[in-house]
Amino acid sequence: MHQDDGITATLRRFNRTYTQRIGALEESFLGTGRPLGVSRVLYEIGLHGAGVGVLRDRLDLDSGYLSRVLSRLEQDGLVRLRPDPGDGRRRLAELTRSGRQAWHELESRSEDLATRLVDPLSPRQRERLADALATADLLVRAATVALREVPDSDPAVRDAAGRYVAELARRFPRGFALDALDTGRYVLATSDGEPVALGGLRELADPGTAEIKRMWVHPAWRGAGLGSRMLRHLETMAAAAGHDRVVLDTNGTLVEAIAMYERAGYHRVERYNDNPYAELFFAKTLHS
Amino acid sequence: MHQDDGITATLRRFNRTYTQRIGALEESFLGTGRPLGVSRVLYEIGLHGAGVGVLRDRLDLDSGYLSRVLSRLEQDGLVRLRPDPGDGRRRLAELTRSGRQAWHELESRSEDLATRLVDPLSPRQRERLADALATADLLVRAATVALREVPDSDPAVRDAAGRYVAELARRFPRGFALDALDTGRYVLATSDGEPVALGGLRELADPGTAEIKRMWVHPAWRGAGLGSRMLRHLETMAAAAGHDRVVLDTNGTLVEAIAMYERAGYHRVERYNDNPYAELFFAKTLHS
DNA sequence: CTCTTTCGCTGACTAGAGTCAGCGACCGTG
DNA sequence: CACGGTCGCTGACTCTAGTCAGCGAAAGAG
Incomplete structure (x- = not known):
């Protein structure tokens, strides 16, 4: 099922397997009645709030696009925007009560999907998978420093x-x-x-x-x-x-x-x- | 940098790292002047050709959508469509000479990206990454059977x-x-x-x-x-x-x-x- | 030879994601 | 206080991806 044919082949093979099966984790943000992009912004704002510029950097979004997404979130009553007290040009986004609720919903949806994925595995296999992913995580991070x-x-x-x-x-x-x-x-x-x-x-x-x-x-x-x-x-x-x-x-x-x-x-x-x-x-x- | 806090946390953490840094492998299909969906179909047809129905199953595409993508590829001179000799309803897609060239371009682009990703790692680290990804691949496949x-x-x-x-x-x-x-x-x-x-x-x-x-x-x-x-x-x-x-x-x-x-x-x-x-x-x- | 399916195609849509130019409010510097 | 630059917002777009209903040709069943 797998033969050792080089690191790039292994990586590409994994990539294929991964995008087909775990990539769905990302789309778990869908099915909440909100488009993916909107949910991603909502999630990124987080429970502690975030500045608009910070969001733009972290999600690599166009200024105009993000602005529209934010005003949609504000209209839906999930986000409150207020000017940065230190700099009147900037604005800070923070979640309202129902925004926090939506955030927790995304969180638990993602957690559920992860749980469902590992559920068929035996405890021993889960441990091996966790080890392998932690190792891969460290190395991929190191490689992309x-x-x-x-x-x-x-x-x-x-x-x-x-x-x-x-x-x-x-x-x-x-x-x-x-x-x-x-x-x-x-x-x-x-x-x-x-x-x-x-x-x-x-x-x-x-x-x-x-x-x-x-x-x-x-x-x-x-x-x-x-x-x-x-x-x-x-x-x-x-x-x-x-x-x-x-x-x-x-x-x-x-x-x-x-x-x-x-x-x-x-x-x-x-x-x-x-x-x-x-x-x-x-x-x-x-x-x- | 990482503490052992459960398999789902590890999985989600990896997922984040992954989509940010390796996910680009998928989008390596972009930048070829063709939209992602079109390139994916082109790649999936492969050097040996494939039936339209097979493509639909493998890529999970709508019949009408795939049909349009294929006719675009045919217009661009990358794909040739001919009726299945065994069943006149079906059609077979195969790459033309320039289609094969485009296929190889996608292939090498993806290979390049994989190479560039592992390049900063030492041989020992590459080996560890390959092992970890192969293990993860096997287990993820097993979990999703x-x-x-x-x-x-x-x-x-x-x-x-x-x-x-x-x-x-x-x-x-x-x-x-x-x-x-x-x-x-x-x-x-x-x-x-x-x-x-x-x-x-x-x-x-x-x-x-x-x-x-x-x-x-x-x-x-x-x-x-x-x-x-x-x-x-x-x-x-x-x-x-x-x-x-x-x-x-x-x-x-x-x-x-x-x-x-x-x-x-x-x-x-x-x-x-x-x-x-x-x-x-x-x-x-x-x-x- | 009919009747029903299957197969791929066409037309008519929609939503999502993002781009780009420009604008007004605001900031820091000289 | 003038001025260049930053910040976020608005309007007007584009392109991609995908959905859905229906159609005609071909195949298979009875």
Whole structure:
């Protein structure tokens, strides 16, 4: 019924099976007397409400289209729109009492469908399915993490760098303190808009060499290969900028990171700076 | 990032991840200058051609709608329609040279997308993803197998029974022969229209007892729990028909089946018929 | 040879989803 | 306070997907 004929074939086969049988979960939003698009907006507003612009971004809808959907929901008494107190141009959408009821209806309809799908399976099979889907979920998310260079003024960089510092302070025996953010080029990895990894690249006095700084991966994402991807990305950037060697320093307590650097082809070198927190120094020659 | 909070939550979470990121595989049919529906029909016709009725069944389309889509494809020079030589009412659709070219384009577009998706993953991760998706595929297929009672005249019953007989003939030391199909109630399990399991229920002289016959599961589907599901289904049918006990006979060579009967609560009983092929006899009391 | 089905096609619709240009209210900057 | 830009809304569209009733040719049953 299935033979191992490559990852893309497996993926495409799964895609077919999936859209035919579970895709219906999506259309479970239908059958509530409302068109799918309207229900999706209703669901996305959620119990806590949401700004119109946020909805537009999250659902990737045209401004005019969303506006019409919202006014329909308002007419139906499911949604209340009020101006954003902080910015008179914006509007906030929130569910009315019957809107919340409709939201719960969508929720339970989707839950029912999921239950009905797994119902024919034995407990053991359900467990296997849950494991397989959780694994697939993690890997698909990891695969679709987007890396992009951002200016060091980007709030997400400050946020990620702050978490980096906080973690080092917790892990380093004598704590860790850092005042200003290094200038340099930063690469931010995001998933669903959330920062999940950060990496920085800085020029050194020696023009041929770049230094990798501030490598950080969100704790929940460790082991998903993000660190290596970030490293490769930074190396490519360094090579493109004309460097033929990258260096980095780290601390002996960061054992996972050290293992990753070694797997990625980095080798130990002598101390090249006077960073008091650094104990180990690595370098890698780039083959362009 | 993910906590174990039940199979339905995992399924729904995956569903969200999936539709956002892999769902695009489906829409890869877009961007070819043709609407999605038209491309789907084109793809489904395939390189070997297909009858119009077959397409209607497979894609679950309205007769009139499909007809229009096909004539559009014919106008565009991608499809040729000719009458079925065996039945003048039917028509066969097959791809022209440029139709085949368009088909390959869809194929490679879909392949590209799949490749691009798994590209950021390491070989080890790709393997894990392939495993997870293959497992999920199997289980989702198993979960969505449909069991339905069919008349014993149904060609699918004859087909499945034929495979059953052929397999027993191969596995039994002295072969197996069976002339007519027993009358009785048959339950057929199908996946994508293909028969994947069969089971029969027959009344015995003793009115309280029903006999389960012709239990067969497609070789590719064994281990997916279909046998147990079929058994449960037949038991429910027997109970609904007023029986409080089911019996069955089997042969010592069918070790997997015997293990399944025992797991399902069947216990050994004395021989109750003169079936020369039967060596072992089982019974189960139904608690209604 | 009739009568009934089946098969695919045509015409006439509808709802849903989305696009695009432009508008008025409002914000932040210089 | 002028001005460019942002935000959401409105009107006028388009395209896709699909439904439904009915029709004529062909096949199968009696």
